[in-house]
Amino acid sequence: MTERRDPHDQLAHVLGPSAPEVGCDACFEQLDRYVELELAGIDADASFPGLRAHFAGCPACREEHDSLLALISGDAPF
Amino acid sequence: MSTRPLPTLEGVTSPPHAGARAPTTGLDPESREWLRCLRADGDRDPCIARLHHLLLRAARFEVARRKASFAYLRGDDLDDIAQHAADDALVSVLRRLPDFRGDSRFTTWAYKFALLEASVKLRKRSWQGRELPLEPDVWSLFASDDPSLSDAAEQAELLSAVRRLIAEELTPHQRSVLIALAVNGVPIDVLAARLNTTRGALYKTLHDARRKLRARLEQQGFSTQMEDAT
Incomplete structure (x- = not known):
């Protein structure tokens, strides 16, 4: 279990992001293009509104975003 | 390259010309x-x-x-x-x-x-073999080891309102999903598998519960603007 003892942080998790957000399915559909725009230095949030807020509300999608960004930005050695 | 056999693809392998809708011009x-x-x-x-x-x-x-x-x-x-x-x-x-x-x-x-x-x-x-915390004691939410975090009056009133709204305004399903995902940190895929549903459907439930809480809080005069969770 993840301990979230700070009540303010816990409250932020309970209430979620205040900005409009997409759902997990839409996030997955747009994730590849979003990450490529980020790496190109283009405003990905303007092209895909609602994704950044979703990352704030959904730890799983945020993790997958961070992993894809790390993977293709480093073209990592395996 | 792996020497392991590839998975059985019978019935799932796309037929030739699958992906034909993808534009080939403009592709790298x-x-x-x-x-x-x-x-x-x-x-x-x-x-x-x-x-x-x-x-x-x-x-x-x-x-x-x-x-x-x-x-x-x-x-x-x-x-x-x-x-x-x-x-x-x-x-x-x-x-x-x-x-x-x-x-x-x-x-x-x-x-x-x-x-x-x-x-x-x-x-x-x-989370294999672990029991999922779905039915918590709502009144124990937002308890802190550090009394200075929860003692501020303006925060205490907000936290109290959230606890009450979770208990009184959410459906049992919304409450279970919210507590499991947003309080107890159960991964959404794990909960989806245990409840025999999908990640998308669960997030929709979570989103609806959050929106309901925010709306009720604002109706009661609370500000719900805060930094996003880390």
């Missing part, structure tokens, strides 16, 4: 070549084996990123997770190939399936 040469070989008539096995190799690299990357959280797993166990993730991602990529629109490089598009499968498997592994 590598993506064009992936589409060409995966759509090719005849023996596509070498191309599918290369795709599996690509997906396995991505799955191993994800496992390596998270292995510190799985100190109790041996290297063989972790690689087994990566192998199964690559197998499942291969099936997904081939099944979804007609949906590839060429908005990104093919490899970026394919990688996300491998990362998804690997991360879901790791999350499920970490």
Whole structure:
């Protein structure tokens, strides 16, 4: 279990992001293009509104975003 | 390249010319070549084996990123997770190939399936055999070891209102999902599997519960503007 003892942080998790957000399915559909725009230095949030807020509300999608960004930005050695 | 046999693809391998909706003009040469070989008539096995190799690299990357959280797993166990993730991602990529629109490089598009499968498997592994906390004592929410965090009057009133709204305004299902995901940190894939539903459906429930809480709080004069969770 993840301990979230700070009540303010816990409250932020309970209430979620205040900005409009997409759902997990839409996030997955747009994730590849979003990450490529980020790496190109283009405003990905303007092209895909609602994704950044979703990352704030959904730890799983945020993790997958961070992993894809790390993977293709480093073209990592395996 | 892995010597393990590829997963059974009977019935899931896209037929030749699958992905034909994807524009080939404007694609980078590598993506064009992936589409060409995966759509090719005849023996596509070498191309599918290369795709599996690509997906396995991505799955191993994800496992390596998270292995510190799985100190109790041996290297063989972790690689087994990566192998199964690559197998499942291969099936997904081939099944979804007609949906590839060429908005990104093919490899970026394919990688996300491998990362998804690997991360879901790791999350499920970490919660294997554990009981999910679905029915908490709402009144114990927002308790802190540090009294200074919860003693501020303006915060205490807000926290009290949230506790009451969770108990009184949410449906039992919304309450269980909210508490499990947002308070107890149960991974959404783990909860989806236990409740026999999908990640998308669960997030919709979470989102609806959050919106209801925010709306009720604002009706009662509370500000719900705060920094997003970390």
